[in-house]
Amino acid sequence: MANADATLAGSPARASTRTITPRRGSKAGERRRGRVGWLFIAPFAIVFIVFLIAPLAYAFYLSLYTKGLATGGVPVFSGLDNYIQAFTDPVFLGGVLFVAHFALVLIPVQMVISLAVALVLDAIVTRFTRFARLMIFLPYAVPAVIGALMWGFLYSPSFGPLTQLFGANAPFPLSPDNIFYGLMNVVTWQWAGYYMIIIYAALRGIDPTLYEAARIDGANAWQVAWRIKVPMVSSALVLILVFALIGTLQFFTEPAILTQVSNGSITLGFTPNIYAFNQAFQYSNVNYASALSFSLGIVVFIAVYIFLFATRKRGGFLR
Amino acid sequence: MKSTPMKGNTVKKKALLAALTAVAVAGLLAACSTGGGSTTSSGTSPKLSNCSNKYVYPKAPEVSVWGWYPNMKLVVDNFNKLHKDVQICWNNVGQGGDEYTKVQTAITAKKGLPDVVMLEADHLATYEIQGALVDISKLGADKVKSNFSAGAWNDVSGAGGSVYAAPVDGGPLALIYRTDIFKKYGITPPATWDEYAADAAKVKAAGGPLFGDFGANVPALTMALQIQKGANPFTYSSADGKKIKIDLDDKTSQDVLNYWAGLVANKEVGTSDQFTTDYISGVVGGKYATYVSAAWAPGYLTGAGVGKGASSGVWAVAPLPQWDTSNPVQTNWGGSAFAVTNQATDKKLAAEVALGIYADPASLKDGWTNQIIFPLNQSILKSDAFLSNQSAFFSGQTANKDVYVPAENAYKGINYSPLTVYYYAQLQAESTKINQGKETGSQAAAAVQASLVKYAQGQGFTVTK
Amino acid sequence: MTTARITLASTTRPKTARGRRRQSDGSRVLPYIFLGILIVYFLIPIWWLFVASTKDVTGLFQGTSGALWFDKNFALGSNLADLFTYNDGIYLRWLGNSVFYSLTAGVGATILSVLAGYGFAKFRFFGRRFFFAVLLGSVMVPLTALVIPDFILLSDLNLTDTIWAVILPSLLNPFGVYLMQVYIKDAVPEELLEAARIDGAGEFRTFIQVAFPLMRPAFVTVLLLSIVGTWNNYFLPLAMLQNTQLYPITVGIGLWEGQASANNGGGHSLWGLIIVGALVSIIPLIIAFLSLQKYWQGGLSIGAVK
Structure with a gap:
């Protein structure tokens, strides 16, 4: 008990002293309420432990073993061998490099588009812009599987409209040279509207008197947008970036669906997640696949950490 | 402001009650809607509660089957009509690679395989080496060996006279x-x-x-x-x-x-x-x-x-x-067979299904007349109806007699x-x-x-x- | 003031001041062209899907009017009839399953998120920060790492190939908890809760009667996000379900695509079904989003506005 008290009074509780009016017996009350807090969290915590922590622990356990088709199916403890193999596996590293490159190009493009649209929609409110807002957001309502399937059809040279629009020399967006942009287009189509809405909602939350003040100071619309609006929504941008970064590094559904129509451009190790999936479900290397997944998790964690560190002044996310 | 101090005890109880109610609400919401999820559920045997087909003899023991033949539904119904002693519970979990993904998951998890699974001949060894398939040579397969060409039988056989699947169709x-x-x-x-x-x-x-x-x-x-x-x-x-x-x-x-x-x-x-x-x-x-x-x-x-x-x-x-x-030299691409898995509850019964499914004349006829399959059973390959059939797709050409049957017979x-x-x-x-x-x-x-x-x-x- | 940070877009802004400023804006042509191009870009695939849905198989593969315009034979009606009757109407079953899964899992995940978010925001207890950090870190776990262990876990409970295999894992929505926590921290004043407690209300009554009404925008947002998340889910049900009767729409269409690639329709072209099926499958969510827009648009900025 004393122990718990000490912790409560220590660092985690510092925030609480601000909000809760200090009064006699409040510590006992806090302690009691702390237990109530756990009760509120308990249902979620149970699901979290059963469906996330436990499977993860099991997957980690698997990743420390190796098992071969010819070794009678008996797993042999191999320590970190699978991880050493993963971080020296050219296919895995190639996949990581691809998604990192993809993220570096895709995310800025997506951000610029969604930010630009959000700023325009915030500045001009007419029936047309309301309509535009909804239409641009619409792809978010399309499941990623269906979206990828649809683009696969559209990209198909003789089945889709490309040949018809560009003639016999129409580009095939999934050819090895174009696949990068072909996939970028699918992802941008799917998510830009969603990001736009988040930024837009954040823009609408800004107190308009700020603009009036700026206007009195002689700022034009561009200056208002650049000096006031963008900084005011910077934490929204950071939030989006973090999720875009995580999502892109774990890129899976779209390339997985488009594999069938990519004429071989999407290889079995195209992204780390696809590689892990194929190792587990095609080549029956569950142990190695688990190690690959954890290795990817480590990469994602480091990337997000670096990113948050770099932008720590901007957003309050993950505080 | 009214102030009625409460005893900590009551607070605790109430909070506990609150949390429990919350859990119960969540549970209830999910539970009362189960009815909408499944209509075919029998509740007795969870493994076989969900079939894509209906039983003809509901009281007979069941054998679960995965298969993706286009006319599978008809094939399963034909089997069930002919067998009072066993009924097939069939599902199509995907064609080829999609199914193999599920098979591999179930082998890894040591749970989730059906009793009988449709596989292409080139995949048999992959699952056999993982101990997932049962040798059916002594469970009736040897008795039907004479129905098939040496090449077709070779494709489903392992070492020492073992047989890991009952062949159905081939791809000369x-x-x-x-x-x-x-x-x-x-x-x-x-x-x-x-x-x-x-x-x-x-x-x-x-x-x-x-x-x-x-x-x-x-x-x-x-x-x-x-x-x-x-x-x-x-x-x-x-x-x-x-x-x-x-x-x-x-x-x-x-x-x-x-x-x-x-x-x-x-x-x-x-x-x-x-x-x-x-x-x-x-x-x-x-x-x-x-x-x-x-x-x-x-x-x-x-x-x-x-x-x-x-x-x-x-x-x-x-x-x-x-x-x-x-x-x-003649060669082959594709063609499938039915294998009994090591997770089958009754392996003998499962073998009966593996050997009997898509082996009755009505099913085979439906398969080859629509040119969905090229049957491997010699009784069909030698029959006049099959040999003299004029393929609609090939504008009346007797493709079986001229091309496919000779190719199949020469396949090693x-x-x-x-x-x-x-x-x-x-x-x-x-x-x-x-x-x-x-x-x-x-x-x-x-x-x-x-x-x-x-x-x-x-x-x-x-x-x- | 903290509460002002999270506001509902459409309601808070003084309209008059805003309107006046708007009119002073100069050239609008450029933004309009910009938006017009974007609308075309975002709608083309859906337009193609609609056009393709109106074609029969011959029109799809041998049509002369091109991929973006209608064929001579307008077959939408017969395609829809085909879609709803193929394989004893399995498509409707899939659609129903998707609705069922997303509503149950969505509501369940939201309730868990609200409770946990409230717990994190309004109570101080041992391990709170640690657990919250773990929760946020969990977003970074690749799904492939979880599928096989999840499958083994659920099959040990005899739950694979049941609706529970889809619903139970979908109850997990760490991001929902985060959103609720951020929102509740600011939108539910401590003084109000304190007053209720002094009034003698129990913790749960305080939660239901005092705190919950203040959470509505965040609640609706988390609910919608959870529903969409489950509706779009593909990987999990794909791994967990064998019985096609239990498939959600995404996995069902995926199954058809695999079958179409290998002539599994048995003389019945599945490509047409896949296309019209894809069209029908996106309609429910589009309707939901359009009709509920005033609820979710503001809520999406939760956690982003500081």
Whole structure:
């Protein structure tokens, strides 16, 4: 008990002293309420432990073993061998490099588009812009599987409209040279509207008197947008970036669906997640696949950490 | 403000109650809606509670089956009508690769396999080495051996007379071609691969369409064509399951890849993956003069809309071109069988199903008349109805008698390895590089060989060449 | 003031001031062209899907009017009839399953998120920060790492190939908890809760009667996000379900695509069904989003506005 008290009074509780009016017996009350807090969290915590922590622990356990088709199916403890193999596996590293490159190009493009649209929609409110807002957001309502399937059809040279629009020399967006942009287009189509809405909602939350003040100071619309609006929504941008970064590094559904129509451009190790999936479900290397997944998790964690560190002044996310 | 101090005890109780209520609400919400989820649930045996078919004799013991034949529903109903002692509970969990993904998951989890599973012959060894399949030779398979050709039986057999599946259909290869295009450019079906290449060049020179297609995503076909020239990719026997001989870059394997690489480089054949909407559009639109494919291809093409409208009445089939007409070799692509899994509750009963499903005359007839399958059962292959059948897709040609039955009878079987999935993936990746002009056939063969040897060693095999 | 940070877009802004400023804006042509191009870009695939849905198989593969315009034969009606009757109407079953899964899992995940978010925001207890950090870190776990262990876990409970295999894992929505926590921290004043407690209300009554009404925008947002998340889910049900009767729409269409690629329709072209099926499958969510827009648009900025 004393122990718990000490912790409560220590660092985690510092925030609480601000909000809760200090009064006699409040510590006992806090302690009691702390237990109530756990009760509120308990249902979620149970699901979290059963469906996330436990499977993860099991997957980690698997990743420390190796098992071969010819070794009678008996797993042999191999320590970190699978991880050493993963971080020296050219296919895995190639996949990581691809998604990192993809993220570096895709995310800025997506951000610029969604930010630009959000700023325009915030500045001009007419029936047309309301309509535009909804239409641009619409792809978010399309499941990623269906979206990828649809683009696969559209990209198909003789089945889709490309040949018809560009003639016999129409580009095939999934050819090895174009696949990068072909996939970028699918992802941008799917998510830009969603990001736009988040930024837009954040823009609408800004107190308009700020603009009036700026206007009195002689700022034009561009200056208002650049000096006031963008900084005011910077934490929204950071939030989006973090999720875009995580999502892109774990890129899976779209390339997985488009594999069938990519004429071989999407290889079995195209992204780390696809590689892990194929190792587990095609080549029956569950142990190695688990190690690959954890290795990817480590990469994602480091990337997000670096990113948050770099932008720590901007957003309050993950505080 | 009224202030009634409460005892901590009551607060605790109330809070506990609150949290419990919350959990209960969440549970209840989910529970009261279960009714909407499943109508076929019987509740007694969770494994078999969900079938895509209805039972004819609901009280008989059940056997669960996965299969993807297009007419599977009819096949299952036929079986259930004929069997008072056992009923099939069938599901289609996906075709080919989709199903294999589920099979592999269930093997890994040691749970979730059905009693009987449909597999292609080239995948049997992969699951057999993991102990997932049951030897059914003594469970009735030996008794039906005489119904099948030696080649067909070889494909489902392991070491020491073991049998891991009951064969249903096969895929003898032949050359499907467009009569309109052949007529226009004045050519007849090539008897040899040299003639095939010469015709391809002739059509190309005359400004005609592509002569064929080298699809990277059909590695099983590529392998079959290599075997036709004498390649022997794997030597493997479950009798000594730790040893494997891998020979994927011998002269013949290289020759076949170089042959197609040459046609690709000359732009005489296409490089499109097959079974895609784009490929079908091409086939329908007369983009390809020939289609090297198996006996089940007409059914596939029909289902995709080929042979209707503008592309009707233009298809014919000829025997597969040969490398040496004095020593013709027939080969095979695809074809499936039913295997009993080690997770089956009653293996004997499961074997009865594996051997009995798609073996009754009504089901087989439905299969071959619609050209969905090419049956392997000799009673069909020898029957007049089958031999004299005039294929609608091939404009009345007696394709079975002229092409497919002779091809099947001359087929010797293939020695498949437990590395099929990985092998196909590598062959596909390297064929893609051929199509992209990044590799020669020889380089591709060498790359596949190196990759397979490394993988096999990683899996604990002793590899020889 | 903290509460002002999280506001509902459409309601808070003084309209008059805003309107006046708007009118002073100069050229609008450029933004309009910009938006017009974007609308075309975002709608083209859906337009193509609609056009393709109106074609029969011959029109799809041999049509002469091109991929972006209608064929001679307008077959939408017969395609829909085909879609709803193929294989004993399995498509409707899939659609129903998707609705059922997303509603149950969505509501369940939202309730858990609200409770946990409230717990994190309004109570101080041992391990709170640690658990919250773990929760946020969990977003970074690749799904492939979880599928096989999840499958083994659920099959040990005899739950694979049941609706529970889809619903139970979908109850997990760490991001929902985060959103609720951020929102509740600011939108539910401590003084109000304190007053209720002094009034003698129990913790749960305080939660239901005092705190919950203040959470509505965040509640609706998390609910919608959870529903969409489950509706779009593909990987999990694909791995967990064998019985096609239990498939959600995404996995069902995926199954058809695999079958179409290998002539599994048995003489019945599945490509047409896949296309019209894809069209019908996106309609429910589009309707939901359009009709509920005033609820979710503001809520999406939670956690982003500081």
